[in-house]
Amino acid sequence: MQMKNKYDVIIVGSGHAGSEAAIAAAYLGANVLIITSDITKIAQMSCNPAIGGIAKGQIVREIDALGGYTGIITDKSTIQFRMLNRSKGPAMWSPRAQCDRMIYSAQWRAIIETTKNLYIWQDSVKRLIINKDHVEGVITELGTTFFASSIILTTGTFLNGIIHIGKNSIQGGRLGDMAINGLSDQLKEYGIQVERMKTGTPPRIDIRSINIKNFDQQSGDENPERFSFLPILSVVQEKKKQRPCYIVYTSNKTHEILKKGFSDSPLFSGRIKGIGPRYCPSIEDKLRIFENKEKHQLFLEPEGWETNEYYLQGFSSSLPINIQIEALKTIEGFEDVHIFRPGYAIEYDFFPPTQLFHSLESKTISGLFFAGQVNGTTGYEEAAAQGIIAGVNAYLKLKNKPCFVLKRDQAYIGVLVDDLVTKGVDEPYRMFTSRAENRILLRQDNADVRLTEISYKLGLASEERMKIISQKSSTILELTNFLENESAKPENVNNYLTNIGSSIIFQKRKWSELLTRPFVELDKLLLIVPRETNNKIIQIINKLNEIDENSAKEIIKSVEIAIKYKGYIFREKTLAEKLMRLDYVQIPKNFSFKEIESLSIEARQKLMKIKPSSIGQASRIPGVSPSDISVLLMYFGR
Numbered sequence: 001m002q003m004k005n006k007y008d009v010i011i012v013g014s015g016h017a018g019s020e021a022a023i024a025a026a027y028l029g030a031n032v033l034i035i036t037s038d039i040t041k042i043a044q045m046s047c048n049p050a051i052g053g054i055a056k057g058q059i060v061r062e063i064d065a066l067g068g069y070t071g072i073i074t075d076k077s078t079i080q081f082r083m084l085n086r087s088k089g090p091a092m093w094s095p096r097a098q099c100d101r102m103i104y105s106a107q108w109r110a111i112i113e114t115t116k117n118l119y120i121w122q123d124s125v126k127r128l129i130i131n132k133d134h135v136e137g138v139i140t141e142l143g144t145t146f147f148a149s150s151i152i153l154t155t156g157t158f159l160n161g162i163i164h165i166g167k168n169s170i171q172g173g174r175l176g177d178m179a180i181n182g183l184s185d186q187l188k189e190y191g192i193q194v195e196r197m198k199t200g201t202p203p204r205i206d207i208r209s210i211n212i213k214n215f216d217q218q219s220g221d222e223n224p225e226r227f228s229f230l231p232i233l234s235v236v237q238e239k240k241k242q243r244p245c246y247i248v249y250t251s252n253k254t255h256e257i258l259k260k261g262f263s264d265s266p267l268f269s270g271r272i273k274g275i276g277p278r279y280c281p282s283i284e285d286k287l288r289i290f291e292n293k294e295k296h297q298l299f300l301e302p303e304g305w306e307t308n309e310y311y312l313q314g315f316s317s318s319l320p321i322n323i324q325i326e327a328l329k330t331i332e333g334f335e336d337v338h339i340f341r342p343g344y345a346i347e348y349d350f351f352p353p354t355q356l357f358h359s360l361e362s363k364t365i366s367g368l369f370f371a372g373q374v375n376g377t378t379g380y381e382e383a384a385a386q387g388i389i390a391g392v393n394a395y396l397k398l399k400n401k402p403c404f405v406l407k408r409d410q411a412y413i414g415v416l417v418d419d420l421v422t423k424g425v426d427e428p429y430r431m432f433t434s435r436a437e438n439r440i441l442l443r444q445d446n447a448d449v450r451l452t453e454i455s456y457k458l459g460l461a462s463e464e465r466m467k468i469i470s471q472k473s474s475t476i477l478e479l480t481n482f483l484e485n486e487s488a489k490p491e492n493v494n495n496y497l498t499n500i501g502s503s504i505i506f507q508k509r510k511w512s513e514l515l516t517r518p519f520v521e522l523d524k525l526l527l528i529v530p531r532e533t534n535n536k537i538i539q540i541i542n543k544l545n546e547i548d549e550n551s552a553k554e555i556i557k558s559v560e561i562a563i564k565y566k567g568y569i570f571r572e573k574t575l576a577e578k579l580m581r582l583d584y585v586q587i588p589k590n591f592s593f594k595e596i597e598s599l600s601i602e603a604r605q606k607l608m609k610i611k612p613s614s615i616g617q618a619s620r621i622p623g624v625s626p627s628d629i630s631v632l633l634m635y636f637g638r
Contacts, residue, residue, distance in 0.1 A: 017372030017387035024391030071227030081224035166320030198274035261323030318345035583616030
């Protein structure tokens with residue numbers, strides 16, 4: 001039988017962006033081909049073996065709410081779960097999971113191999129087939145030609161990748177994998193801007209060679225939660241055990257040895273031209289930036305359930321191997337350290353994302369989409385988010401349907417994409433809660449409420465997810481109405497209030513009013529609501545008991561947050577609605593801003609470069625002032 005060579009969508013690369021893109025497009029109905037250089041490394045955790053973290057955890061929950069798989073596969077491979085920032089407000093709570101990196105990749109491959117309409121080809125793409133300004137297919141290193149109407153580039157760090165360790169530099173997309181050469185040069189010929197970035201990774205430690213008895217242990221949460229909104233137990237919830245991480249510190253002696261290698265550092269010698277990540281610097285960068293600091297905190301993180309390999313978070317380095325080992329031996333407990341592989345820096349090509357529409361399609365080449373690190377981002381979560389957006393839009397383009405765009409007040413994913421295409425990047429982009437002006441609206445607990453119905457109407461989120469969110473929303477509404485309309489008597493609550501150090505009441509008070517007090521928790525209030533006199537609460541409790549324990553806890557917590565932070569939420573919604581009105585004032589495609597002489601010169605230059613699709617987007621471009629926006633509003637008749 002002759003091999004198929006015509007598809008609807010081709011995904012170049014099978015990392016986190018490529019995997020989410022492929023499944024999204026295939027689930028919607030497209031015939032999809034993933035081309036990957038190594039079928040055994042699908043969604044490989046090339047850097048740290050963890051998913052989530054500050055703002056990143058919110059992104060993963062949003063991907064899950066949309067019907068993506070990063071959250072599900074994280075739950076299946078978790079070895080430790082922690083909810084970060086519990087001591088802060090709920091807008092800051094961020095789930096994070098250590099994962100078994102081998103199980104994680106294997107689970108992704110299993111999902112991809114069993115997804116209808118989705119096929120895999122092991123090879124590397126050498127060139128794109130471009131007819132005028134539209135992409136039509138790819139030519140691989142093996143000489144095979146595949147055709148498609150939409151192509152998504154998710155090549156990570158592989159484009160002209162160069163690995164640096166001391167004075168040694170080798171071509172590679174990551175240690176042990178070949179780089180992809182030629183694609184960047186071809187895209188340059190079509191007017192696409194190409195620049196360089198740099199990232200790095202630390203040495204991997206053999207835990208058997210380490211004395212851990214004096215290390216500070218960092219354990220998972222006593223009651224671990226999960227990422228997915230689906231009613232399934234995560235692996236740590238099933239096993240009822242987790243693997244700990246450990247905290248260690250460098251010393252002045254460590255720093256002295258590391259500085260001995262600075263003369264051979266590709267970072268300081270100028271051999272590395274790419275821009276590195278500010279928020280995840282190499283150990284040598286830390287010594288330069290914080291030269292007076294006597295020690296730096298490091299984290300020993302397990303790479304799986306059964307392996308002795310540990311990731312040394314915070315010790316990313318491109319120094320010579322002998323310097324890395326000598327410096328490691330000065331850390332207490334590391335005197336006899338053995339490493340599986342050294343740390344290294346990797347430099348690679350990326351495409352400044354201001355060249356993209358919000359759909360992540362190229363403004364220059366129709367049908368060509370970009371997702372992941374090729375857009376200047378860093379992190380599995382940011383890549384996966386872009387993947388699902390690109391996958392959906394690649395399918396919608398086939399059907400000549402409007403593109404799928406999430407707004408900044410709808411999702412962190414909306415903030416991510418808008419930041420990339422509107423502001424661009426001058427360093428590897430990493431998501432933080434501070435980047436979202438509506439973060440009290442964009443909490444991790446309500447991602448499904450915000451996004452699942454939108455995704456279901458699109459055809460991506462499943463019937464099962466829609467049923468779950470419908471039940472959740474109705475229960476939230478019933479419980480909220482009860483708390484706001486029913487009152488507690490003094491004899492119901494005064495013992496509880498006294499126990500938590502809150503003042504007692506002398507007459508009836510609405511349950512919601514009590515809930516706004518400090519230290520009052522809804523799950524505790526529900527235990528003291530009289531059952532015998534109120535059928536409403538009995539019905540609500542019965543509903544909560546019918547669903548799984550995790551979902552019930554999430555509903556209770558969501559209601560509590562909504563009531564406690566009602567004023568903040570209302571104010572933020574009102575402000576978001578005002579700001580988003582400008583997004584509905586459209587700017588014609590390819591409009592020439594040179595015609596508007598009353599704009600500042602800087603604004604004209606920035607607007608011509610970015611080519612915003614709305615005045616809202618124009619208002620978020622650095623260098624475009626409020627007075628420039630007023631001019632645009634007057635020009636477009638508003």
